[in-house]
Amino acid sequence: MTLYLPELSLSNTQFPNPSLALAEPNGLLAFGGDLSVDRLRSAYRQGIFPWYSYGEPILWWSPSPRAVFIPETFKPAKSLVKFQRKHNYKVTLNHATETLIQLCADTRPNEETWITKQMLSAYKSLAQAGSCHSVEVWDGEDLVGGLYGVAVGQIFCGESMVSVKPNASKIALWYFCQHFISHGGKLIDCQIMNPHLASLGAIEIPRTTFQDYLLESRDASMVSSCYDSQQLFIS
Incomplete structure (x- = not known):
């Protein structure tokens, strides 16, 4: 089954609504963007955080339960x-x-x-x-x-x-x-x-x-x- 995962733009710090996060893997919401101060502040204000490993793109999460x-x-x-x-x-x-x-x-x-x-x-x-x-x-x-x-x-x-x-x-x-x-x-x-x-x-x-x-x-x-x-x- 193909899953759609939004890619974040470098031109703004907007995120998808956390309610759209995947159930599996739990909470995966989007990928890409950057780790600028403005984007990180925006993410945490929405209950979103980055979590990824070496060799992966930046992945953004909002799991449930929390x-x-x-x-x-x-x-x-x-x-x-x-x-x-x-x-x-x-x-x-x-x-x-x-x-x-x-x-x-x-x-x-x-x-x-x-x-x-x-x-x-x-x-x-x-x-x-x-x-x-x-x-x-x-x-x-x-x-x-x-x-x-x-x-x-x-x-x-x-x-x-x-x-x-x-x-x-x-x-x-x-x-x-x-x-x-x-x-x-x-x-x-x-x-x-x-x-x-x-x-x-x-x-x-x-x-x-x-x-x-x-x-x-x-x-x-x-x-x-x-x-x-x-x-x-x-x-």
Whole structure:
């Protein structure tokens, strides 16, 4: 069976309606275009994200169901709390975004990663434009993990997590959830469910429900200091 997949124009940043995404492969919506800051911002505001491997064209996705965290319900495991008390990792926000993105790429073989050189460059540019943010976890002076993603109003669209040492990405998520809530955040998007996300408490919601969240939250304001470069603490 032949499937029709729209090709994006380089002359504008318009996307097809996410409701037109394929059921198989789940959420594939379009291909082509570029990874400019304007196009990426437009994509995330519509619940669309790029995801492709080396040797493939840029592929754009909007899957259903959508994996998300409800930050106000996130509770760290007792073992994680005990671990952090013992190791006292330092957690920061936007202290080393480009380095953290690079770390996410470097910890995966080329044949297994979607963080291509093109993607690296694009998200670093998005960070410089103030839309991509990172949570870094430090053991002394060493960056040992964290997460990064894209801010869309009161929603944070997580892109990738990494741990070089045990529990680093879990601690990043824990600290960020508390910080995010306290600054007006409502929802953390994590795109597609996997066992690791499920173990941390992610849930799945229909694409239509996620789109409703976007419409309500993408133009809503956060506390202005939310994404200032700072150290994060648990209250």
